[in-house]
Structure formats: structure tokens, C-alpha cells
Amino acid sequence: MALRSSTFLAALSLINTAVAQNSSSGGTSSASTDWSQYVQPFLGTEGTVPGTSFNGGNCFPGAVLPFGSVKLGPDTTSFNTSIGQNAGYTPDGNITGFSMTHVSGTGGGPIYGVVSQMPLVSLNGVNVLDNLTYMEPRMGNDSASVGYYKSTFQNGITTELSATSNAGILQYTNASHMLVDLSHYLPSNGGGYQSQFYANGKITVSSDGKQYQGWGIYKGAFSEIPAYQVYYCAEFDTTPESWQTFSGLYTDPYWPNTPYLRSGPIFGNSSTADGGPESYLFGDRVGAIFSFASDVTMIKSKIGISWKSTDMACQFKDQEIPGWDLQEVVQAAKNTWNNDILSTITISDLSNVTRLEMFYTGLYHTTLMPTDKSGQNPHWQTDEPTYDDYYTFWDTFRCTNSLLLLILPERAAGIIRSAIDIWRHEVFMPDGRSGFYNGQVQGGSNADNVLADAYVKGLDYGINWDDGYQAMLTDAELTPYNTQDAGDPTSSVKEGRGALPDWLNLGWISPDYSRSISRTVEYALNDFSVAQVAAGLDPENQQKYLNRSANWQYLWQHNLTSYNFTGFLAPLFRNGSRDPGYQPGVCGEGCEATSYTYEALPWEYSWTVPFDMQTLIDFIGGANTTEARLDAMFIPGLGSAVGVNGGNGIGTTLYNPGNEPSFSTPLLYNYLPQRQWKAVMRTRQIVNRYYNNGRSGLPGNSDSGAIDSWMMWQMLGLYPVVTQPVYLIGSPWFSNISMHVGNETPLRISAENLSDDSYYVQSLKVNGQQWNQSWISHDDIKNGGTLEFVLGSEPARWDTGAVPPSPGHVVTNEIF
Ligand SMILES: *[C@@H]1O[C@H](CO)[C@@H](O)[C@H](O)[C@H]1NC(C)=O
Ligand SMILES: *[C@@H]1O[C@H](CO)[C@@H](O)[C@H](O)[C@H]1NC(C)=O
Ligand SMILES: *[C@@H]1O[C@H](CO)[C@@H](O)[C@H](O)[C@H]1NC(C)=O
Ligand SMILES: *[C@@H]1O[C@H](CO)[C@@H](O)[C@H](O)[C@H]1NC(C)=O
Ligand SMILES: *[C@@H]1O[C@H](CO)[C@@H](O)[C@H](O)[C@H]1NC(C)=O
Ligand SMILES: *[C@@H]1O[C@H](CO)[C@@H](O)[C@H](O)[C@H]1NC(C)=O
Ligand SMILES: *[C@@H]1O[C@H](CO)[C@@H](O)[C@H](O)[C@H]1NC(C)=O
Ligand SMILES: *[C@@H]1O[C@H](CO)[C@@H](O)[C@H](O)[C@H]1NC(C)=O
Ligand SMILES: *[C@@H]1O[C@H](CO)[C@@H](O)[C@H](O)[C@H]1NC(C)=O
Ligand SMILES: *[C@@H]1O[C@H](CO)[C@@H](O)[C@H](O)[C@H]1NC(C)=O
Ligand SMILES: *[C@@H]1O[C@H](CO)[C@@H](O)[C@H](O)[C@H]1NC(C)=O
Ligand SMILES: *[C@@H]1O[C@H](CO)[C@@H](O)[C@H](O)[C@H]1NC(C)=O
16 A cells, blocks of 8 residues: 555656646657647547447546556447447437546446436436436537546536545536436446346445445346445535435336336435345445535546445555545646556657657557456455456457566566466356456456466566466366356356366366367367476476367368368367368358357467467468468458457458457468568558547457457567467558566567558568577577568568478377
8 A cells, every 4th residue: 555655656747847738849759748649539439430439449548557457437328229338428319427447448247337416407307216317418528638538418417537446536516416326337238147246235424424435235237246345435625515425226227217116215314224134145226416506517436446346446546546636646647658568668760740640659558458456356365466357368369468478577477476366266267256255257267378378488577486377287187067158058258168078078168068179179279388398397298188179170170161162160069070060261150159150250269379380370271371361361361250249341351350260361371481461461451440549549449458469469560379489470550669678678679661661571680680580599599689670662581591390280080
């Protein structure tokens, strides 16, 4: 706690020195460049239909610090069941409150949107239990910049706000009343599976009405949590003229004014309203309404939240926001973003603002999640970091965690240490986790890949690798109990590897389990991860897991043809028979949780064995056929990528720019001799077509920054091969990049002769040495260094050296 407040004071003291430098100084950056000016908080909030979040990125546009527990922003109404208000904000609809907690860039059932305030002009016609009676349409668009958000209602109320890690400040103009409703949360349309609900709450108001505190309990949502509890402590700068607590019948998910539920709120003069015993998950709805004198034009409020206690929430409020100056908090937020995050990668040519906005907003999105709740673990005492809102490793393992490892190694290690700590106390590391509850496994146990990636790159920062390895072995050997989930009743979706019995007994996953193809390739990579760590910590078992990593080869059906190409991953039944009608270019049952493949085509998943590209290329028929088959991934109209997460015209190629299974595909040309230029060509086309600096500038959900970090790697001219200390070479989008790697000298990436028409690599020097390989190793850059590119407008076959390694190369003869 002391540390937090001194960090805050240190940040404040910088306000007058390092702030808001105008980068118009000839288009070059200086040490004090205000990188936050390039962050566009609304990037990725809209999708394929302008003015709506339909198919959008679900990015959170409100006020937040890096990995902040508090994400303070508006919550809106939307009656279109296809629009999830996963980040609270939608451009359309009306506002029902400003709440303290959100996630950013997620799909699935919404979570949070809790601990809110709603400013009102009048109480006429208002039923405090019915948001339809007080929701407010906005005037124009909301506006935002790093650490700041503003919304103006048509009724004349303006709300401005900012946030620290665990507290928020709100400044209201023209409001006369403040509604605090503990039963406010982000709903799913229609209820049911993954829906969030209110469970219970308590509010206690001080006798002068200036302060209130308590807790709320909520349930369900994305990870299907039995219940999570959040504590709050709030204060107004102005004493209200009057206030009242209220309670009302538990109505979820029905509107309180529907027939049979016509029971209005009960107002009380008691300072406390609670919904019943804390263990009761159908408690009364509770809240309070505060009314201010008619001559009050501005009301300010500060709110702290904690996941552990009300006292802690009050401490956060007082320590993190000691004063009442909104601008001071905004400036401190900007400084924190600049100093801690945005300046880890600096770009010297500031002439193309569009590109800078894409890049720095990408970095911003990548560092909003998971949420740092260190020191607030409600379930066990620990000195380890506590992160929540892993959303999910399935999305972030491919390239997001590897980016954090380079530029923010302590954060990268903290995220891993927290996952291992969860294993210590709850048996399994998470794949997805929110509200301190593991849930929503989509494929394999992909924390394994993140751990292996960090292990082979020598990440330390206090990671207990012996425990880490044991946590990976748990994933590899212990079958999680079947959660009988509505999304997939065949095995656990909570954690671990639900289809492990087939994997251990048959070697592959049979269609007795759902997602049998995608889980087979993911389990194979997971076991390769185990082998990578075993190599150092348990050499006797390395070969065992290496052998298991080759099990994807069982599923390869060598005589299966699709779009003129032969050999695909295909379902394999227990008795060794095949599905004669199987088509790898088509999504059976929509590529959902109960299909053969999850959220991607078998064509896409057939590329996802990064540890043994040698065998894959061999199975496909050599380099030339592999090149043609990669080309086929990008032929418009040839296939139809899955609509899930789709947006921006996705759906015309087999390759899906909007979802993670396709992430590495365009980079795989690097595994073919002298084809690196094609990876550059494809990735340029993809970024140019599907990414921009506008509100719909992302191809679908940001997925906690996974989509953004993929784009950032392209712009850096590198791409990590996760679980290996290897980066594939691309082509940088900026002429001079300086990137923090650990605490050493920076990695400098330069590009000579770069322009919109000149981006093919002609030659490359790595740390001063002429380079002819399409990849580098982590050792080449881990202590900083230089990558000097010379670019040109024509493809060059400069990559004559050895192709990237296949450290999981295993030849089996047990092929069906
Ligand atoms: C930035 O520079 C522009 C143009 O020189 C100037 O108009 C603007 O006032 C400057 N902004 C700040 C914050 O210094
Ligand atoms: C609001 O934002 C939209 C983009 O979603 C833009 O097209 C529109 O012009 C903006 N309206 C105003 C009044 O600025
Ligand atoms: C939801 O909005 C989208 C985009 O405007 C539209 O295509 C779709 O039909 C709407 N769905 C419903 C149920 O209104
Ligand atoms: C927003 O509020 C306006 C005015 O009260 C109403 O006409 C409109 O239907 C509401 N829209 C939504 C999506 O809540
Ligand atoms: C407050 O209301 C007055 C009168 O309606 C209006 O002129 C003023 O612009 C409002 N202030 C803000 C900040 O919205
Ligand atoms: C409005 O309140 C009703 C009743 O509590 C609830 O079912 C609904 O989800 C709420 N809508 C929003 C957008 O919060
Ligand atoms: C609350 O207090 C007011 C004024 O003191 C009184 O008129 C009213 O009856 C009280 N209401 C209840 C429910 O006790
Ligand atoms: C700036 O970058 C954008 C996005 O990459 C690109 O479309 C545009 O052509 C660039 N503009 C110039 C002048 O280079
Ligand atoms: C790995 O597979 C090879 C070839 O099938 C086999 O000879 C060897 O015994 C296996 N090793 C282990 C440890 O399973
Ligand atoms: C492909 O091989 C499988 C056995 O692996 C066999 O059942 C199937 O009939 C063959 N299909 C074709 C088209 O030859
Ligand atoms: C497949 O082969 C046919 C016949 O040669 C050709 O017309 C078609 O374009 C090919 N399709 C692809 C995707 O290569
Ligand atoms: C691959 O293609 C290249 C260029 O088209 C050709 O020179 C080479 O002979 C081909 N290799 C094989 C094995 O067919």
C-alpha cells in the first residue's frame, strides 16, 4: 500500500516536467515525447456497421491505467442481441450509468460493469429499479483521451472522469441527483448461458450523506462464476441536501415493471440497506439516491474499489486520489502511460500520424489486460502477484505474452507467477479466468505455451520454475472433472485438458469429444511446451513429451483432398475409421464448441504445428506445394473463414485475419527457402486492408490486445514462434524503432529506403553481421542490438540461409 501511494506521488511530481510535449518539432521524437497523444481510445469500438459496435473490437474506451483493476466508463442500453456491450460502451444506445469495472476487447458473455453512479436532472418519472425510466440519450459523441473520458447528455448533464489503478474520480455538471444502484451490471441479452446477474449487495451511507460504502456480489458471466464480490468506498465533494437508501425485489433478468413484478422500491431512512446474508445469492436489489441543492452546478465524486475489503477500497480512494482536481489525475495517468508503457518502444520518424496511432493504440490495448489485482486476492494470502481477467491464454499465447516478455518482462513474469499461484491453490492454471474463477477453456491448456516461451527465453523475475513445471505436468496428466457445460457437455470447459483420456489412451482425440481436431493440435503444442521445459528441469521425460507432441500426425489424413490440395487434419474415430463426408474447407456446425474445430476451419488448423514445420511441409508435399497451399489461403472467394469475431469484410478467404488460429499462417513462407518476401507481401496486405486508426480499425474483437499485438509485431518487422527462442523476420513499418528489451541496451530496428511502395527486404544486418536467414534467435536480441534492414520495391530472394528450426521434429511410423 505504501508503495502504491509513493508511486502515485512520484507520478504527480513529474507533471510539471515531462508532460505533453508537442511532437511538432520537425517530426522527430525526443525523450519527452507525449506518446499518449497517439492513443485513440475509440479505436476498435465499432465494427462493420458504422455508429454501432456490431462486429467491433469491444475495446474499452474509458479511463484506465496499465493493467488497471479500475476501468471507469459508461454503460449503455442496446436491444440488439447481436451486440454485446462487453466493454460497457457502445456508440449508440443510452447511458444507464458510469461504472468502475470493465474488461477490454473480449467476446463471450459480458462481465462487470459494476459499482456505478448515474447522474439525474430530476426524479420525476424515475423508478430507481428500472433503468428504462432514467437512461439518458447523449448529445453528439463521447470524447476521450488517455486517462480522460467525457460524455454529455441531452438533458444538459456533462460527466467527465479519470482513474487510477484502484480508484476513479467523476465530475458532473448540471446534475441534481445521483443514483447508486448496486444491482447495475452489464447484462447479456436474454439471459441464460454465460449471463451475468446481480446476486446481493450492501450500502451504508454516512449521516451527512457525503460518503457511502459497501459491497456487491454478482454471478455468472463469461467464466460462469458462482459469485464474485467487489467492495467499494465513495465520497462526494458536496454535501447532499437529502439522501435515502432503497431496496427492492430481486428481479433478474426481468424488468421490474413487467406483470407479476410490480413491486416498486422501498425507500428507507436507515443508513444501511442490504440484500440479505452475504451467502444469499438472490438478495434484494439495493442502492441509494442522493439529492443536491438547486444552486449546486458541479458535483465531484471519488470511488475506490477493492476485491478484498471495504477498508482497502477506502484506502485506495484516499491514497490514490488525495485531492479533488480531475486534471491532476488525468495528467498523472498520461505520465504513467508514457513512462511505464508507451515509451518502451520509441519511433523517431513521427511524420505518419495514422501509423503512429495504429501502433501506440495497439500497445495500449495490449496492456489493458489481464487485470493486476496484486495484494487483493480474496481467496488466499500470497506474496505472489495476483492477476485476474485472463481473457484468454488461448488468444494471447500466440504473440501477446511474447511481446510483453520483451518490453515489460516484470509484467510478463507477474502474469506467469500469478497463473502458477492459481495452480498452487486451485489445482489448475487458468486458460480463461475472470472474477477469480477459471473458465472457458477453448482448446488446450495454453498457459503451458506461455510458460515454455518464457522458460526457453530465460525469463526470471522470481518465477518458481519447479512449480511452473509441476503446473504444466498437471495439465498434461490430470483430467479435470467434467463441468457438463451447456457450451460443451463432453468434458471440462473450466480448466485443464478435458479430452485428456483420449489423448493418453489413444494418442489422439476422437470425435467422442467435441473439437477433436483443434484440441488435438493444441494438446500437441502443449506437450511440446512440456518437453521444452523438461529439457532443462526433467531431461528424463523430455522424449516422452516430445513423442506426444507428434500425436497430431495421427489425425493427418494423407488421401483427403480439398481445393486441389491433399492431406489434412481430419476426424479419426476410436476404431481408426474416418468420416467419409468430411470437408476441411467447411465448418461443420459453425466451428463452435461442439464442432470438430473451434472458431476456425480445418484448413487453418492444419498450419498450427510450429514445432515441427519440417514434417508438415513434408506431408503437404514439399516447399513448392506448401507455397501454393499458403497462397490458396489468401485467394478471395476460395473459402469462407468463420464469422466468429469477424468484421471488416472478413469471410472471403480461408485465412481469417480476425481470429487467432490464423495468426502465424502468413508468416509461414519464412519456412520455405527464399520465400520470405511473400510473408512481407501478405502481412502488408493484411494490415493495410483490415487495420486502420479509425473506430472500426480492428478486424473483430481485440481479444485483450491479441489482435493488436499481432499487428504491432508486423510493424516491428518480427514475429515470435511461440515456445521457441525464435523470431521470424518480417519488414518494419518505421524507419527507426528503439525497443526496450529487459534492462539492457535497446534493440534498434532500422529500415533504409522504406516507403509505401518500398518494403521488401533486400538485405539485413543483425548486430552488424550480414544475415541470410529468415529468422533470428532470442539470444541475438535479448541484450539489445541492431537489426538493419535495407528495403526495396521488388521482392528479393535474400534468405538463402537455413530455414527456421523444427525442434519438435519427430518421425513416427504409426500413421493411419
Ligand atoms: C503544438 O504545436 C502546434 C503547432 O506548432 C501549436 O499550435 C500547439 O499549440 C502546440 N500544442 C502544445 C500543447 O504545445
Ligand atoms: C461521431 O462519430 C462518428 C463515427 O462513429 C462520426 O462519423 C460522426 O461524424 C461523429 N459525430 C460528431 C457529431 O462528431
Ligand atoms: C443487430 O444489428 C445488426 C447491425 O446493424 C443487424 O445486422 C442485425 O440485424 C441486428 N439484429 C437484430 C436482432 O436486430
Ligand atoms: C434512448 O432514449 C431515447 C429517448 O428516451 C429513446 O427514444 C430510445 O428508444 C432509447 N434507445 C435505446 C437503445 O435505449
Ligand atoms: C449546464 O446547463 C446549462 C443550462 O442548460 C447549459 O447552458 C450548460 O452548457 C450546461 N453545462 C454543461 C457543462 O453541460
Ligand atoms: C435494465 O434493467 C433491467 C432490470 O433490472 C435489466 O434486466 C436490464 O439488463 C438492464 N439493462 C441494462 C442495459 O443495464
Ligand atoms: C423518514 O424520515 C422522514 C423525515 O424525517 C419522515 O417523514 C419519514 O416518515 C421517514 N420514513 C421512514 C420510512 O421512516
Ligand atoms: C501513413 O500510414 C498509413 C497506414 O499505414 C498509410 O495508409 C498511408 O499511406 C501512410 N501515409 C503516407 C503519407 O505515407
Ligand atoms: C519415442 O518414440 C520413439 C519412436 O516411436 C520410441 O522408440 C521411443 O521409445 C519413444 N520414447 C519415449 C520416451 O516414449
Ligand atoms: C482414404 O484412406 C482411408 C483410410 O485411411 C480410407 O478409409 C478412405 O476410403 C480413403 N479415401 C479415399 C478417397 O481414398
Ligand atoms: C483446382 O484445379 C482446377 C483444375 O485444374 C482449377 O481450375 C482450379 O483453379 C484449381 N483451384 C485451386 C484453388 O488451385
Ligand atoms: C519448385 O519451383 C521452382 C520455381 O518454380 C522450380 O525451379 C523447382 O524446380 C521446383 N522444385 C520442385 C522440387 O519441384
